[in-house]
Amino acid sequence: MLKSLLSDDLPKSRWLALLLVAILIGLAVAPFLFPGAKSLNVAARICVFIVLAASFDLLLGYTGIVSFAHTMFFGIGAYGVAIALTRMGPGWDAVAVGVGAGLVLAIALAVLIGLFSLRLRTIFFAMITLAVASAFAILASQLSDLTGGEDGLNYRLPVALRPSFKLFEGFNGRLLDYYIVFFVSLALLLGMLRIVNSPFGSVLMAIRENPFRAEAIGYRTVVYRTLASCIAAAAAALAGALLALWSAQASPDTTLSFDIMVDILLMVVIGGMGTMYGAVVGAVLLVLAQNYLQALLGDRWLLWLGLAFILCVYFFPTGIVGRLRRR
Amino acid sequence: MxxxxxxxxxxxxxxxxxxxxxxxxxxxxxxxxxxxxxxxxxxxxxxxxxxxxxxxxxxxxxxxxxxxxxxxxxxxxxxxxIAYVPESMAIFADLTVQENLILAARSGPIDQKRLDWIFSRFEALKRFWNLPAGHLSGGQKQMLAVARAIIEPxxxxxxxxxxxxxxxxxxxxxxxxxxxxxxxxxxxxxxxxxxxxxxxxxxxxxxxxxxxxxxxxxxxxxxxxxxxxxxxxxxxxxxxx
Amino acid sequence: MKRDYLPLLLIPVLAAASFPLVGSWSSWVTLSVAGLAMGLMIFIMASGLTLTFGLMDVLNFGHGAFIAVGAFVAASVMLALGAWMGADSLWLNLAAIGLAVLAAMAVSGALGLAFERVIVRPVYGQHLKQILVTTGGLIVAEQLLKVVWGPDQITLTRPAALRGAILLGDVAIEKYRLLAMAIGLAVFAALALTLARTRIGLLIRAGVENGEMVESLGYRIRRLFVGVFVVGSALAGLGGAMWGLYQETVTAAIGAQVIVLVFIVIIIGGLGSVGGCFVGALLVGLTANYIGFLAPKVALGSNILLMALILLWRPQGLYPVAKR
CATH class of the missing domain: 3.40.50.300 (P-loop containing nucleotide triphosphate hydrolases)
Structure with missing residues (x-):
């Protein structure tokens, strides 16, 4: 049961298993264990960023693609929901339309970028995605009629997700919202775990190891890479939609900025590339650091994480997860 | 021996x-x-x-x-x-014939007597002295590649x-x-x-x-x-x- | 066969085509000068990056850090030399700027040397790690900038002699833009002459084409590369200093902002080609200014469009570098 849920990709380390179980339980009972608006917000952001980082790991760790446009898809998902809720009013139909539109746009853009530039070399692709992402961020802040510009959008959530809504005693709309975020994130993570452990995932890794050989064996590398980017883009867009559904606001700073891209990179590399679980560990670490380390280390925490990032790339390419597995 | x-x-x-x-x-x-x-x-x-x-x-x-x-x-x-002439010739296409040989003459200016000897064997190099090497024919590129190896002893x-x-x-x-x-x-x-x-x-x-x-x-x-x-x-x- | 002048023609074509759209002669001249000045500043920042890529297949995603460091160092020097900057003498003003720029180049160059040693050298030939590690270097460098200069932006005021514009009939040309153009052209001329006329320049061009053969001729391409890397970093510092003075503010994000334009320019130009980088930078500068005037909302998007169009025409960029 557990094995099939995890697609046979077990943590393979007692400490890692313990850590993951602790994270799972912690997030599952977070509203009761750590009451308070701030900690609930942190827990929800952890869930969202786990999905976002895992979808990036699908690209970086499993397919060997460096894309700096991942936040763009995240932003598309968030803005999809935000714009729909702003325009259509706070109903579930608006959420459905927003999620659907975000997904379609994200996948279409991923196909476009993929077909246009995935046959190029890694470096070219990274540069082009960086340029496209920054243009998109500017576009979003320029189209202020639609997106609210630099300030972004603030909108009302569906009634059932508001604090005033009581599902039953002691369980209000915010809790319902949190558990939607939690379970959808969990499902997405397990889904991605399944994908990387499927035959499709093995082809991706074969391409990462040696694209020429994979092509020679008969795999159309561009098609596989484009498919992988589409899946990653869709997952990132869904993560964005979850964030929009949680925070009731979307702005360039919180969804599209290069800072978010840096966060994702840090999460995946420090947690461990090509492991999926690394994205989980990295996201937990980084979101906690952002919210609590700031008080401890002051503004320098990003400096230390940056150094840790460089050391990881040099010495521990499989990050924390790799270290734990080696014991 | x-x-x-x-x-x-x-x-x-x-x-x-x-x-x-x-x-x-x-x-x-x-x-x-x-x-x-x-x-x-x-x-x-x-x-x-x-x-x-x-x-x-x-x-x-x-x-x-x-x-x-x-x-x-x-x-x-x-x-x-040791000098090496690879099969691909590896001439510098963006550089002229002259510039290719200037680089090959590592220890200083090109020795004119030696250059004259090379010209006597590979006349085309003299003719295209200031042409970018990329524009040479295959045979001329081969001459240049060999000339580069022997421009100095x-x-x-x-x-x-x-x-x-x-x-x-x-x-x-x-x-x-x-x-x-x-x-x-x-x-x-x-x-x-x-x-x-x-x-x-x-x-x-x-x-x-x-x-x-x-x-x-x-x-x-x-x-x-x-x-x-x-x-x-x-x-x-x-x-x- | 002659040299390929077609890409060069794009510049006057672009300028001429935009003229009827802009409509007024004086605005068009102002925009063109602004575009050329902006393009030349970007060229200064981009030239080193394209050469290090050509030479060793290394693309430094942390290049923006050198731009930012240059801007901050120059800002500090200019603030310290406030009396000279405020003086009513062009020569004192220029001396202050000159010192600031030299300091910026020295610090950026030194940082480049350290960056090459610590960040870049261990990951030669591994592109994925290279991208990651140099990005990591950028993250750390940006944080260090905040540690040294604080998180707030620094406001710069241009010295009196470089404020305002020169009037030629009804055409106004900002003085600072003329200075930026002069410096940009000087850097381009120096680079072009070095590459065309000196032994080092020949070696760099040969190395961009085929580094293995340069080594087989007995030259240590590693040293050449380190030299180019340091000079490129110093030039990035120079460009950053000029950019800061152009914007009249300096923030830690300046590197990340400008690096996007720099990437677009070196992709357009053809990775490894200094001439292509020059043409690409001018095209980007002009496009940004014309479109910024005609349709301000899509100004940055226009550069992406420009890049896409040029890559459709020449997939390897304007001046593809012949590779082994």
Whole structure:
């Protein structure tokens, strides 16, 4: 049961298993264990960023693609929901339309970028995605009629997700919202775990190891890479939609900025590339650091994480997860 | 007998996870021209690149003029007096003929007398002196690649398939130039597919097969032994041209 | 065969085509000068990056850090030399700027040397790690900038002699833009002459084409590369200093902002080509200014469009570098 849920990709380390179980339980009972608006917000952001980082790991760790446009898809998902809720009013139909539109746009853009530039070399692709992402961020802040510009959008959530809504005693709309975020994130993570452990995932890794050989064996590398980017883009867009559904606001700073891209990179590399679980560990670490380390280390925490990032790339390419597995 | 100028013992080279050389061993005596022969894929080019340090020998010893150069970097190997003409010629297409030769003359300005000698053999280089080398014909590029190797005196020239795709008239000039070089100052190790060319010029021969040297000896004896040629070179060898 | 002048023609074509759209002669001249000045500043920042890529297949995603450092160092020097900057003498003003720029180049160059050693050298030939590690270097460098200069932006005021515009009939040309153009052209001329006439320049061009052969001729391409890397970093510092003075503010994000334009420029130009980088930078600068005037909302998007169009025409960029 557990094995099939995890697609046979077990943590393979007692400490890692313990850590993951602790994270799972912690997030599952977070509203009761750590009451308070701030900690609930942190827990929800952890869930969202786990999905976002895992979808990036699908690209970086499993397919060997460096894309700096991942936040763009995240932003598309968030803005999809935000714009729909702003325009259509706070109903579930608006959420459905927003999620659907975000997904379609994200996948279409991923196909476009993929077909246009995935046959190029890694470096070219990274540069082009960086340029496209920054243009998109500017576009979003320029189209202020639609997106609210630099300030972004603030909108009302569906009634059932508001604090005033009581599902039953002691369980209000915010809790319902949190558990939607939690379970959808969990499902997405397990889904991605399944994908990387499927035959499709093995082809991706074969391409990462040696694209020429994979092509020679008969795999159309561009098609596989484009498919992988589409899946990653869709997952990132869904993560964005979850964030929009949680925070009731979307702005360039919180969804599209290069800072978010840096966060994702840090999460995946420090947690461990090509492991999926690394994205989980990295996201937990980084979101906690952002919210609590700031008080401890002051503004320098990003400096230390940056150094840790460089050391990881040099010495521990499989990050924390790799270290734990080696014991 | 004097110590050979170049001597390989047990050289193994891997490219990626493929083992290309499985313990190459042969000597190149000082003076004269040694032909390195063998079928396609026997490891001739890899041997030259390994001597030059462009690929690192995983095992074995490469001695040049008494020093082990197997672990040295390419520029240091070149500075010992070894010049290399790769099969691809690797002329600098964006640079003029003149600029290509300026770079090849490492120790200073080009010696005019030597240049005149090169011009007498490869007249086209004089004609296109200020043309970007990328615009030269294939044969002219080959001349430039050889000229680059000999613009200053070097002790050992490693030349990979100098006659590939050349017109017979140019080959005649190439033969004349190599003859003057080996009778003068330099030792040559030449990889060749064109056996007619090889037997005219070669003093000694080393024949490779599947990443090893299968035969070494004098060129005269090898040229006379049709059975051995057939055995080592098979039909892949161009016997007439 | 002659040299390929077609890409060069794009510049006057672009300028001429935009003229009827802009409509007024004076605005068009102002925009063109602004575009050329901006393009030349980007060229200064991009030239080193394209050469290090050509030479060693290394693309430094942390290049923006050198731009930012240059801007901050120059800002500090200019603030310290406030008396000279405020003086009513062109020569004192220029001396202050000159000192600031030299300091910026020295610090950026030194940082480049350290960056090459620590960040870039261990990951030669591994593109994925290279991208990651140099991005990591950018993250750390940006944080260090905040540690040294604080998190707030620094406001710069241009010296009196470089404020305002020169009037030629009804055409106004900002003085600072003329200075930026002069410096940009000087850097381009110096680079072009070095590459065309000196032995080092020949070696760099040869190395961009085929580094292995340069080594086989007995030259240590590693040293050449380190030299180019340091000079490129110093030039990035120079460009950053000029950019800061152009914007009149300096923030830690300046590197990340400009690096996008720099990438677009070197992709357009053809990775490894200094001439292509020059043409690409001018095209990007002009496009940004014309479109910024005609349709301000799509100004940055226009550069992406420009890049896409040029890559459709020449997939390897304007001046593809012949590679082995």
């Amino acid at each position: 004097a110590e050979p100028l170049l001597s390989l013992r047990g050289v193994k080279t891997n490219i990626g996870r493929y083992h290309i050389l499985h313990g190459v061993a042969f000597d190149v005596a000082e003076g004269g021209l040694t032909m390195l022969l063998g079928r396609n894929g026997a490891g001739k080019t890899t041997t030259l690149r390994t001597i030059m340090g462009l690929w690192r020998a995983a095992e074995g010893e490469i001695r040049f003029a008494g020093r082990d150069i197997a672990k040295m970097d390419t520029p240091d190997i070149a500075r010992l007096g 070097r002790r050992l020239l490693l030349i990979d398939e100098p006659t590939k795709g050349l017109a017979p008239a140019i080959i005649a000039h190439m033969i004349a130039a190599f003859r003057e070089l080996k009778d003068g100052e330099a030792t040559l190790l030449v990889v060749e597919q064109n056996f007619a060319f090889a037997r005219q010029l070669g003093d000694a021969v080393a024949v490779m097969d599947d990443g090893r040297v299968a035969h070494t000896g004098g060129m005269a004896a090898f040229a006379a032994d049709a059975g051995l040629q057939q055995h080592l070179l098979g039909m892949g060898m161009d016997t007439h041209q």
